[in-house]
Amino acid sequence: MIRVFLTGYMGAGKTTLGKALARALGVPFIDLDWYVEERFHKSIPELFAERGESGFRELERNMLHEAGEFEDVVISTGGGTPCFFDNMDYMNAQGLTVFLDVPVDVLFRRLQGATRQRPILRGKTDDELRAFIGEALAGRLPFYSRARYRFDGSRLESRSQIAESVEQLRNLLEI
Numbered sequence: 398m399i400r401v402f403l404t405g406y407m408g409a410g411k412t413t414l415g416k417a418l419a420r421a422l423g424v425p426f427i428d429l430d431w432y433v434e435e436r437f438h439k440s441i442p443e444l445f446a447e448r449g450e451s452g453f454r455e456l457e458r459n460m461l462h463e464a465g466e467f468e469d470v471v472i473s474t475g476g477g478t479p480c481f482f483d484n485m486d487y488m489n490a491q492g493l494t495v496f497l498d499v500p501v502d503v504l505f506r507r508l509q510g511a512t513r514q515r516p517i518l519r520g521k522t523d524d525e526l527r528a529f530i531g532e533a534l535a536g537r538l539p540f541y542s543r544a545r546y547r548f549d550g551s552r553l554e555s556r557s558q559i560a561e562s563v564e565q566l567r568n569l570l571e572i
Contacts, residue, residue, distance in 0.1 A: 398468045399422055399469050399470070400465070400468065400491055400492030400493065401415075401418065401470075401492055402465075402474060402491070402493070402544075403418075403471070403472070403473045403497060404474050404478065404488070404494060404495065404541055405498065405541060406476050406534050407476040407504075407508065408499070408504045408511070409476075409497040409498075409499045409550045410497055410507075411474065411550075412473050414473075414497065414550060414553055414559065415428065415471045415472070415473040417559050417562075417563045421563050421567065422469075424471060425469070425471075426470070427471070427472045428473045429457070429460060429464060429478060430475050432464055433456065437456070444456065454477070454481045454482070457475060457478060457481070458481065458482045458484060461478060461484055462487065465487060465488065465492070477537070479537070479540040479543070479544075480537050485543045485544070488544075489544075493545060493546065493572075495545070495546045495548050495566065496544035496548065497548055497549075497550030498541075498547050498548065499549075500551060501527065501534060504530050504534070505527045508530065509523070509526065548566055548569060
């Protein structure tokens with residue numbers, strides 16, 4: 398049985414690498430944010446606005462526990478998922494956990510063009526965005542670092558880099 402949880406900051410490549418890894422392993426891929434949105438027929442920003450952060454994080458935890466029971470699956474978590482409740486302990490107990498470690502400069506470059514799609518980034522200047530990413534990542538690092546494996550997610554810019562990363566990750570995880 399294969400159960401892989403990919404964690405890391407937004408823009409780290411959890412969905413990109415997760416889809417490719419799942420395809421290579423011949424197992425389903427679940428993006429936890431998409432899973433939540435499908436189940437509740439609302440976007441993550443709508444759920445945040447409706448329930449507040451604590452209500453959303455409780456819902457997210459419940460969905461993590463539901464998806465975390467599936468067998469033969471690759472799951473990418475939301476960037477904040479590992480930082481709440483017992484989520485990291487739960488994921489470590491349920492399967493292989495991987496922290497996609499990406500430098501702030503790479504995250505900045507990837508997120509620079511996504512400020513419209515990500516409300517939390519909207520309206521920030523480049524300097525503010527870089528500082529925001531650095532501070533948020535530093536705050537989340539103690540949680541991300543509890544993953545069993547740390548993997549460099551900075552090389553996911555082309556199909557060949559993604560393919561190489563999948564092979565490297567499979568070798569690291571021995572799957």
